[in-house]
Amino acid sequence: MPRNDYISTIVKPGHRFVWGLLLLLSFLFIQGLLPRLALVILFALLARTAGKRIKFSYFIILSSSIALFNLLTPWGEVLYSLGGFDITRGALIAGLTKGITISGLVFVSLFSVSRDLQLPGRFGRLLGRSFYYFESLYSHKRKIHRRSFFSDIDGILLDLFPSDHEHDSGTRFLKTTPLGVMVILLSFGITGAIALWM
């Protein structure tokens, strides 16, 4: 788990996933640019609490470019004219709403999906084994240097695979604490308040 993933210490991975899905449904149900923007800010805070690094510049550029592409098809009242190019209210609001919605979907995913989320069945076990190997590789990260990248990697790979050892995918015991339940309820309370404001 990321070093500063505070959510994982209070909410079980499965509960966290369901929490995210329910917030996602509320998010898509709520219409309007400002309420959605408010929820996106909430989701960004939750993603930061989950220890995820967010490049805000990336999301600002993404939302702006979606809005820009939308403006190429004029729609509604003309707000401003730049040369021959009309900035229309309908196209601007629709573009910004779309950009903000896409950013919100990513933020929900960032905080609700954790590496400890166990996928079911044979594929889930295969993924667990893959994460076991990933942890082993990651523990050798400091041995890799840019100048000797390939020989460093080759040495590590020769050490780790194929291995004669049986391994354990290392599932941790995780549970949702009373504080976790309170945080989940609080997030739904804020979402409800935003829905009422709408």
Next chain:
Amino acid sequence: MDLHSDLHKRRIDLVAFLGALCLFLSTVEYLFPKPIPFMRLGLANLPILVSLKLLPFPYLMLLTLVKVAGQGLINGTLASYVFIFSVAGSYSSVLVMYAVSRTGGRFLSLVGVSLAGSMTSNAVQVLLSIYFIFGKNAVMIAPLFLGIGTVSGLLIGLIAEGFVEHSRWHANLRRLYAQE
């Protein structure tokens, strides 16, 4: 797939390890300078590229699934549009790379295979972005994306060629897993 053979178990273990290597390489990609701003080199595709002749087709599909699902879980993008782009880009690219490497045989190097895969992946992602995000006006950015895909595909292909030629680990795998 023969679910019970020893070879199957060893191949599944190799798929798990190569999947882990995809995830690991995506975390060390920052060590390489970016020739073009915003460009991703795509080191995570290297294990798939170098295992095209090591693993049968169903295992390659499984490796691709481990890669995209693992990245979705680690980066937390499993429940977002990023995951759909990743699945579509990765699978289209692997299908084309597999077809090209089988038909091209020894006349086609990993550079050519990588270029075909990279351009396919970028073309599919541009189509998806036109359909889901930007609308038809996004056709204007297609040449830029495909250009970036060509550069990254070329670089990854060169890296893969060098790795297969010099890696003792890969030579060991070829000895243990090479297909009849």
